[in-house]
Amino acid sequence: MISTVVLSEGQRTKANEDKKLETMRHSAAHVMAEAVQSLFPDAKFGIGPAIKNGFYYDFELPRSLTPDDLPIIEAKMSEIIASNIPFNRQEVSKGEARQILASQPYKLELLDEIPDEKVSLYRQGSFVDLCRGPHLDSTGGIEAFKLVSIAGAYWRGNEHRPMMQRIYGVAFASKRALAEHLEQIEEAAKRDHRKLGRELDLFSIQEEAGPGLVFWHPKGAVIRRVIEDFWKDEHVRRGYDIVYTPHIARLDLWKTSGHWEFYREHLYSPMEVEGQEYMIKPMNCLGHILIYKTRRRSYQELPLRYAELGTVYRYERSGVLFGLARVRGFTQDDAHIFCSFEQLEDEVAGVLDLALFLTDTFGFTNYKVLLSTRPEKYAGELESWEKATEILRQALARLRIAYEVDPGEGVFYGPKIDIQFEDALGRGWQGPTIQVDFNLPQRFNVTYIGQDGREHLVAMVHRTVLGSMERFLASLLEHYGGVFPVWLAPIQVMIIPVADRHLDYAHHLESELRSEGVRVKVDGRSERINLKIRQAQLDKIPYMLVVGDKEVAASTVSVRLRSGEQATSQTLESFREGIRLAIASKSKGLSL
RNA sequence: GCCAGCGUAGCUCAGUGGUAGAGCAGCGGUUUCGUAAACCGCUGGUCGUCGGUUCGACUCCGACCGCUGGCUCCA
Secondary structure (H helix, E strand, O other): OOOOOOOOHHHHHHHHHHHHHHHHHHHHHHHHHHHHHHHOOOOEEOOOOEEOOEEEEEEEOOOOOOOOHHHHHHHHHHHHHHOOOEOEEEEEEHHHHHHHOOOOHHHHHHHHOOOOOEEEEEEEOOEEEEOOOOOOOEHHHOOEEEEEEEEEEEHHHOOOOOEEEEEEEEEEOOHHHHHHHHHHHHHHHHOOHHHHHHHOOOEEEOOOOOOOOEEEOHHHHHHHHHHHHHHHHHHHHOOOEEOOOOOEEEHHHHHHHOHHHHOHHHOOOOEEEOOEEEEEOOOOHHHHHHHHOOOOOEHHHOOEEEEEEEEEEOOOOHHHOEOOOEOOEEEEEEEEEEEOHHHHHHHHHHHHHHHHHHHHHOOOOOEEEEEEOOOOOOOOOHHHHHHHHHHHHHHHHHOOOOOEEEOOOOEOOEOEEEEEEEOOOOOEEEEEEEEEEOOHHHHOOOEEEOOOOOEEEOEEEEEEEEEEHHHHHHHHHHHHOOOOOOOOOOOOEEEEEOOHHHHHHHHHHHHHHHOOOOOEEEOOOOOOHHHHHHHHHHOOOOEEEEEOHHHHHHOEEEEEEOOOOOOEEEEHHHHHHHHHHHHHOOOOOOOO
């Protein structure tokens, strides 16, 4: 989409600064390359672009780098920066460039792919690079940088090409900005869902059981149950039917669907049952199709929306597993909508509305909406692809949702809309997804009888509005840093008796609140209240009720909020009503 | 799967070619206490697994398993 954008003065300045920063980061990559070249004269160079917050450069070196190499390279870079060497641009013919870069096979490969006859080289000191530029005037312009990590990276992102060594660095316009960035990273690490999951006793993944398989502990399970209950209610309200389908089914089903053919590498091996091959499901769609197909469907029944919290198992390569965000067994908040082509736009809009409603209710604010279009390998007619993609666009436009187009990233069976959440470190994880499917209705002959009395293929939409329970919990945890709003908190109230003689009263309060559906516990240990309060704080429990002689005498509770806010004295009735409201309204605050 | 790093008590971490330590947690006791850590004591580890080198390995080497950071992948 091309549009003319008029920038304000402020935006222009900002854009200008971003550009400068990017140039500086790119120049830092060249300086790093020079430093590496001085340490490894035989180094072969790949590419070295500026990226978010910094830069990287890919090298082929005679030995593996270790973290100990980074300070050495940094020191060399600092020397180069201190000597303030100019960056010289030089335009040459491709032939000349070939001679100059004769010892650099990767550069020659890049050179071959440049259509122009003239190319530009950049030189600083002893280092020459094929590069479009621009660069700083000289190396002294690099203000603040730090090399942060080493990683393997396939040449040109292709796993069949050699693996190079990539060094990542960060660079900023000032030492202060760099320090702030590094501090931010440290802060983000504290919100890591893997760390919080252990500290708050929400879940575990155990080597004994196998990687990528999640154990939901009682407290994590509470959060999940609350989410699931809310999810079910909201779906029923919006005209979905909740269904359940088996976890294994005959392999033939997945042969018919095409998964066996197209999705093999993610499937677990079939198992044999009485001479028949069965497979554990990687997806829920077939179950829903089978329910749909148990009888003839009339156009009058459509749309049919089958929803299921369906647990699926997919083989993921060991290197890609990541906490709860990328696992081998997970529960999708799945649904499949069977409708006519005419109903498609309304249905997609309905799903978008639901997805954004949930996203908003859970408090997410930073997410990205992506429209993925037709990939190179695709099923179905070109024309239906275009129509469907247009329908997705229309639905997005109708709800005034800003989105980016991700060209060619659609699924082989249809275009899709994805919503991506960011984790604490800014990595994007796909949550909700809405996918139009041209493939399965054909393969399974999923039809309805139209008004014209004829059989028509249904339009099918696969969709999740949270993604999976596992990944969604990960996102929630990082979003809230473990400090869940009251309605989601595993324990909502901790009652803290001052001394043993207040235990009876504490248990009385407990049963009063519990009968109201509040998740409440009494910390009845013979410990000081300082300790109990500290532990309740660390557990991020929203409300602490301290009860001692005064409270027993007056039939009140002393309410302390986890925010550390001053304790207030309230009657039980008033506290109970307050927390009831906070829970029912899914309030993000703690006020009573 | 690939590249690199890491793996010591439930958690956070120290440690050395001569046979393992702290804090927290846990357990026992004392304390009955007013809004973020009372006190005393005790328990706890085949140092990820399996092999090798060595008189001797937690330490050195190799393989495997797992985790972490990336790459690839993610319908």
